[in-house]
Amino acid sequence: MNTKETQSATTVIGEDKDSEERLRRLVDILKHPSESIQEFLDYALTQAIELTGSQIGYIYHYHEDREEFILNTWSEEVMEACHVEKLETVYQLDKTGIWGEAVRQRRPIVINNYQQKNPLKRGYPKGHVPLYNFLTIPVFKNQEIVGVVGLANKATDYVERDILNITLLMESVWTVTETKKAEQALAQSNARYDKLVQRIPVGIYTMRRKSTGETRFEYCSEKFCQMLGLTVAEVLADTEAVDRAIFPDDRKSLRAAKKGAASRGQSFRWEGRSQIGGAIRWIRFESEPTPLKNGDCLWNGVLLNISEQKQAEEELKRTSTRLTLATRAGRVGIWDWDILSNQMLFDDLMLELYDLPEKNYWVPEQIWKQVIHPDDLEQLIAALEQAIREKQEYNFEFRVVWQDGSIHTIRALATVQYDEGGNAVRMIGTNWDISEEKEAHARIIETNRRLQDEIIERRYIEEALRASEEKFKAIIETSPDGIAISSMDGVVEFATEKSYSMWGLDSMAECVGKNILEFIHESHQQKAIYYITEMIKGNLTGAAEYLMVRKDGSHFYCEVNANILRDNNNNPIGVLYMERDVTERKRLEEELKELAIKDQLTGLYNRRKIDEVLKQQKSAADDMVRDLSVIMVDIDFFKKVNDQFGHQVGDQVLTEITEILAKGIRRNDVLGRWGGEEFIIISTDTDLSGAMVLAEKLRVMIESHVFRQVGKKTCSFGVSQLRKNETIDALLIRSDQALYRAKSQGRNRVAAES
Numbered sequence: 033m034n035t036k037e038t039q040s041a042t043t044v045i046g047e048d049k050d051s052e053e054r055l056r057r058l059v060d061i062l063k064h065p066s067e068s069i070q071e072f073l074d075y076a077l078t079q080a081i082e083l084t085g086s087q088i089g090y091i092y093h094y095h096e097d098r099e100e101f102i103l104n105t106w107s108e109e110v111m112e113a114c115h116v117e118k119l120e121t122v123y124q125l126d127k128t129g130i131w132g133e134a135v136r137q138r139r140p141i142v143i144n145n146y147q148q149k150n151p152l153k154r155g156y157p158k159g160h161v162p163l164y165n166f167l168t169i170p171v172f173k174n175q176e177i178v179g180v181v182g183l184a185n186k187a188t189d190y191v192e193r194d195i196l197n198i199t200l201l202m203e204s205v206w207t208v209t210e211t212k213k214a215e216q217a218l219a220q221s222n223a224r225y226d227k228l229v230q231r232i233p234v235g236i237y238t239m240r241r242k243s244t245g246e247t248r249f250e251y252c253s254e255k256f257c258q259m260l261g262l263t264v265a266e267v268l269a270d271t272e273a274v275d276r277a278i279f280p281d282d283r284k285s286l287r288a289a290k291k292g293a294a295s296r297g298q299s300f301r302w303e304g305r306s307q308i309g310g311a312i313r314w315i316r317f318e319s320e321p322t323p324l325k326n327g328d329c330l331w332n333g334v335l336l337n338i339s340e341q342k343q344a345e346e347e348l349k350r351t352s353t354r355l356t357l358a359t360r361a362g363r364v365g366i367w368d369w370d371i372l373s374n375q376m377l378f379d380d381l382m383l384e385l386y387d388l389p390e391k392n393y394w395v396p397e398q399i400w401k402q403v404i405h406p407d408d409l410e411q412l413i414a415a416l417e418q419a420i421r422e423k424q425e426y427n428f429e430f431r432v433v434w435q436d437g438s439i440h441t442i443r444a445l446a447t448v449q450y451d452e453g454g455n456a457v458r459m460i461g462t463n464w465d466i467s468e469e470k471e472a473h474a475r476i477i478e479t480n481r482r483l484q485d486e487i488i489e490r491r492y493i494e495e496a497l498r499a500s501e502e503k504f505k506a507i508i509e510t511s512p513d514g515i516a517i518s519s520m521d522g523v524v525e526f527a528t529e530k531s532y533s534m535w536g537l538d539s540m541a542e543c544v545g546k547n548i549l550e551f552i553h554e555s556h557q558q559k560a561i562y563y564i565t566e567m568i569k570g571n572l573t574g575a576a577e578y579l580m581v582r583k584d585g586s587h588f589y590c591e592v593n594a595n596i597l598r599d600n601n602n603n604p605i606g607v608l609y610m611e612r613d614v615t616e617r618k619r620l621e622e623e624l625k626e627l628a629i630k631d632q633l634t635g636l637y638n639r640r641k642i643d644e645v646l647k648q649q650k651s652a653a654d655d656m657v658r659d660l661s662v663i664m665v666d667i668d669f670f671k672k673v674n675d676q677f678g679h680q681v682g683d684q685v686l687t688e689i690t691e692i693l694a695k696g697i698r699r700n701d702v703l704g705r706w707g708g709e710e711f712i713i714i715s716t717d718t719d720l721s722g723a724m725v726l727a728e729k730l731r732v733m734i735e736s737h738v739f740r741q742v743g744k745k746t747c748s749f750g751v752s753q754l755r756k757n758e759t760i761d762a763l764l765i766r767s768d769q770a771l772y773r774a775k776s777q778g779r780n781r782v783a784a785e786s
Contacts, residue, residue: 053197057083061205065678069212074105076205080181081107083201084194087185088161092123094135094170094177099125101132101180134168134180140199141168144189165190171202179206235259235335239271239319241294243327247271256335259315261308279305279312286317297321300331303338314342367446369459371420376400385442385463387434405431405439420448420456429466440467443481514611517597520604522548522564534590534613536582548609553579553587567596568604577614588615633683634690637704642712645702646760649716653754661723663713664750664767665693665730668779670709673742681741688739689747696730712767720753720784727751727782735780746780753785 057079066072073091081089092101103121125132130152133141143150146163167190171179181202186194235256241247252267260267260277267273278286282304293300303316319333365382369375376395378386386403388395404412408430419426426446431439446461466481514531518524524543532543535551549557556578566572575593582588591614597606629641637645646662653660667673667689674682686709693703693711702714713730715723727749734747750771754763766785774783 053083057201067679069209070104072212073205073209077105077107080198080201081183083197084167084183084190085186085188086183089181089183092180094180096176101125101128131168131182134170135177138170138177140170140195142190142195167194167198169195169198169202171206173206173210237333237335239331241329241331259335259337260306277306277308279307293321294329297323297329300333313337313339363464365463367461367463371456371458382463385440385465386432403432405433419446420459423448423450426459426461440465441470442466516548516609516611518548518607518609520606524548525606531611534611535580536584536586551580553581555579564594564607567594588613589618590614631705634686634705636690637702639704639707642704642706642714645714649714650754650760658717659719660754661715661718661720662752662763662767663715663723663727664706664771665711665713666748666771666775667709668746668748668775677741685739685742685745688737689734692733692737693730696733697726720751723751723753724782724784731780731782748774748779749782750774751782751784
């Protein structure tokens, strides 16, 4: 082999080793247990530094639309050697020197003699780490620069191999970074979706139907399971569990509906009954298919409780039947004219009166006008227009001509409905044939006409009143809130089922006649009296929250919106209460308050709460001339625990340290997590010597404890006492200095303020 062939072979071997080393480090980066993108890129930077033999490095995110660099991380060696007074984390491209050229020129930049003059250099600030050679590489994503990597102070010159290795390594790393960002966004989206699902009043589910015909549920909300009397685990484990929750007589139709929807690939909708124990309720499934490439199909749907809707429909049918019987008995036809669309709706009797054989209930204008006697049509239209224009009752007689040529006299009576703007939108009326009466007995017909008018008017009023009562009843029964009415002195006169059930009662009779204050906790009764008094005066409106007492003595929070009922003379005659149980909302609010002040891992006060406690205790110490001391605690070599055993074991160590400290402090001491592996103890009525004794006691307790998986661990303690006219910041700085002195003197010891 000649020299050229030897060099070529050597180059190939070198490139293979580079690829192997680059791949090994990429695998190492991907396996690294990173809890955040920040930590993931930190570790990737360390690998890049080692791969090139550099001493220091950095990674910046770059936004091309804003021409802005945002620092992700500097290597630890930089931070140890850097003494710049103010470290910037955000830079605009036009403010950067030579290190921004990778973006401006959109290519890697290499300077192997950084100390020489260069027109692109703008110098670096006082205290910056000295640079001897320098490599910066842009990271591209879809032709757009998304990051910049910088390396410096390699023992030898940077070469093309370094550029290739770092370019390929960081492109892979950035691809993983984008994936992690997407995973985080998906996790956040799923969390928001779960919270939303828990609050909506319908059941949610996702069912997969495989190409083989096999089905299984992939997701179901708790509400879905509650409606069927099942648990989430039962539904996900056994698809047939849902069918078994259906009323036996309805199961066949459910299976047929599912089979039909699956075969057609169309929307699925089914109504039927479920059976939970002895209780039967009406439910409705609705879902939409989403075909998948592998032949499977996902059905995403909802489950609704339609029991109340079914009850309302049945009542409507009964009411409609009664109305039909009444009108047929009187041979009265009913018509409904939508004035805006000019559409006329006839019932069966109207079709008979107009001799229209086809059962087409929407009768076009030209059809019904053709039936009117030619001599009466113009006057009929004029009467209609006059009733609308003058907002009066439509009352008119006219003749219709049947197909056999016979003439029949019709009497019409109608009322006009108007919108908020005073525009006529609808006319509803009745027609009846008065031919025989007119031909036989004119006087009797006239008398009967008046009586019939009165009957129709009364029937209309009764039907309107009945409809109004039914609407009011439906509104009350379907309202999500409880409704109650009391007299002005607070005696309950009426309560809906939701209202008295909320109070723990079985019937309205148990609450009628009692004073509303009996259901309000005594601590809130004066508040209720004040609110009602102010409402009567007109000084207060809106809702208020009260602590209520149920029949069994249990308590719940209720949001009450009270309104004064007045007569026609505006005199107060009673109080209307709209009630809603907000106990769960109050509990969630308390949990949110707790989360705002507690550390999630240890359950201790977080830094925000500790700052608040420090301010309170300092104020108390200043006012009452009392001693106040602070103990800072830091776990020795905690980073090694995370590096060697992982963050989950590190979290366990933090938890065990918390338990030891909590057990060892006194009742008046306040323990909190200061951040990371640091804790803080606020000791009230304690001078420096007392705090030193407490710190030594805690140090020994920790030193003697055997931690799971880790074994022995120790802590360093820094102690300081509040001085006269000293700020909290100054007190904490002296505690930190003492802690630093304890660690620098060998760790596992207690050091006091200097």
